Amino acid sequence: MTSLRFLVVDDEERFRGNLVKLLTAKGMQAEGAADAEQAFAALRREARDVILLDVRMPGMDGVAALPGLKALAPEADVIVLTGHASVDDAAELLARGASEYLVKPCTVDEILDTVAVVRDRRGAGRL
Amino acid sequence: MPDGGGLLGPSGPLAARSPVWPLLLGLAALAAATAGPWPGLILALAAGFVLWWASRRSAGALRRAREESCELSEQLIQSQKMAALGELAAGIAHEINNPLGIITQEAELLGLALEPVEAAQRDGSPLAAAFLAELRDGIGEIMRQVNRCSDITHKMLNFARKVAPVCQPSDVNRLVEDMVALVEREATKQDTRIVRMYGELPRVTTDPPLLRQVVLNLLNNAMQALERGGMIFVTTRAAEDGQIAIEVRDTGPGIPAAHLDKIFNPFFTTKAPGMGTGLGLAISQRIVVGLGGTLTAQSLPDAGAAFVIRLPATCGGEGERRHGAADQGTGH
Numbered sequence: 001m002t003s004l005r006f007l008v009v010d011d012e013e014r015f016r017g018n019l020v021k022l023l024t025a026k027g028m029q030a031e032g033a034a035d036a037e038q039a040f041a042a043l044r045r046e047a048r049d050v051i052l053l054d055v056r057m058p059g060m061d062g063v064a065a066l067p068g069l070k071a072l073a074p075e076a077d078v079i080v081l082t083g084h085a086s087v088d089d090a091a092e093l094l095a096r097g098a099s100e101y102l103v104k105p106c107t108v109d110e111i112l113d114t115v116a117v118v119r120d121r122r123g124a125g126r127l
Numbered sequence: 128m129p130d131g132g133g134l135l136g137p138s139g140p141l142a143a144r145s146p147v148w149p150l151l152l153g154l155a156a157l158a159a160a161t162a163g164p165w166p167g168l169i170l171a172l173a174a175g176f177v178l179w180w181a182s183r184r185s186a187g188a189l190r191r192a193r194e195e196s197c198e199l200s201e202q203l204i205q206s207q208k209m210a211a212l213g214e215l216a217a218g219i220a221h222e223i224n225n226p227l228g229i230i231t232q233e234a235e236l237l238g239l240a241l242e243p244v245e246a247a248q249r250d251g252s253p254l255a256a257a258f259l260a261e262l263r264d265g266i267g268e269i270m271r272q273v274n275r276c277s278d279i280t281h282k283m284l285n286f287a288r289k290v291a292p293v294c295q296p297s298d299v300n301r302l303v304e305d306m307v308a309l310v311e312r313e314a315t316k317q318d319t320r321i322v323r324m325y326g327e328l329p330r331v332t333t334d335p336p337l338l339r340q341v342v343l344n345l346l347n348n349a350m351q352a353l354e355r356g357g358m359i360f361v362t363t364r365a366a367e368d369g370q371i372a373i374e375v376r377d378t379g380p381g382i383p384a385a386h387l388d389k390i391f392n393p394f395f396t397t398k399a400p401g402m403g404t405g406l407g408l409a410i411s412q413r414i415v416v417g418l419g420g421t422l423t424a425q426s427l428p429d430a431g432a433a434f435v436i437r438l439p440a441t442c443g444g445e446g447e448r449r450h451g452a453a454d455q456g457t458g459h
């Protein structure tokens with residue numbers, strides 16, 4: 001199983017920390033970013049394969065941050081994780097370049113399955 | 128028989144609807160002119176009776192129409208409430224799903240922590256202590272997140288509950304002072320000074336427990352806006368038309384212009400996750416409107432934020448008072 005590089009963008013510290021822990025436990029490399037600015041800085045520093053993005057964050061929200069993230073990491077898959085189950089939001093996020101959309105709560109295995117499907121879909125190599 | 132006309136004079140707009148009375152009036156006049164006063168009088172009396180009966184019926188119809196109109200506005204309010212509830216439900220889904228996400232992660236981490244311990248216990252290795260520490264931390268966090276969910280749902284239920292004011296003559300300065308005294312100890316701890324500027328107020332009729340809730344909420348918001356230091360000015364004054372105004376102003380960072388029209392929306396919050404549900408101001412505004420008043424926010428750059436409650440001399444207008452009294456009677 002390939003070890004992918006994840007960036008977890010979520011303002012909720014415990015959620016972000018837990019997800020980094022769980023991804024690491026699954027053999028992935030993971031780092032957290034508390035907001036869009038931190039995410040931009042992390043992407044300038046190091047390339048990532050997958051960006052897990054929260055929608056509702058203080059400052060720039062996930063929807064607004066998406067184009068910037070895609071510009072800095074065009075090869076990365078952005079998977080949106082949010083508590084909001086609105087179809088309109090999902091369509092908007094996909095239109096702005098997100099690869100997939102998951103509604104919280106979801107397990108780390110569901111996230112990894114989604115990553116596998118998304119990467120498989122565009123032939124980026126299986127997990 | 129000239130008096131016949133006076134007797135028959137229609138006295139209400141609905142009486143005019145009756146097609147019978149002009150005919151009877153005409154007949155009475157004709158009878159008086161041609162057949163002498165008696166048939167005219169009889170006809171006039173008959174016409175009077177018909178009119179009396181018609182106006183009684185009309186008054187009933189008017190009352191029913193008024194009741195129907197009340198029912199309609201009640202239905203309109205109800206439908207607006209339902210729309211607000213729908214908005215709430217969406218907000219709740221969002222707010223609850225986030226903590227549930229963390230609860231899920233904690234359970235997953237506990238499961239992962241359990242794996243090596245189970246293996247170690249099979250080998251007789253003393254890894255149980257590390258496992259127990261992780262378990263205790265995880266369980267603690269699960270409990271904190273569950274409490275967060277119940278906090279949100281309780282506030283939501285509080286919002287959805289129909290609050291009918293029970294109004295009574297109230298000393299608003301005293302009521303405000305009670306709440307200021309309540310938060311002052313906490314304010315002192317964070318080096319915040321509360322400045323009282325109470326004016327002379329006319330006695331107003333309002334619902335003291337509901338108004339206390341709103342004042343306390345505004346004071347707590349001001350304290351949170353200041354974090355440390357700063358001042359809170361609590362002003363009461365008589366306003367135009369017998370109204371009174373209560374103002375809570377802080378010297379905090381103020382409210383960004385883009386947020387000013389959103390701060391009363393349910394679930395709108397600028398607080399850190401888990402620190403506020405965004406329902407406080409929505410509930411406060413709803414209470415003040417229920418009392419017949421308004422709650423507005425003002426913010427100037429570098430001049431902090433001010434919230435102004437304006438209340439009428441009499442709580443909620445005629446209908447609201449009756450409503451309140453009725454609810455009081457049923458022990459609501």
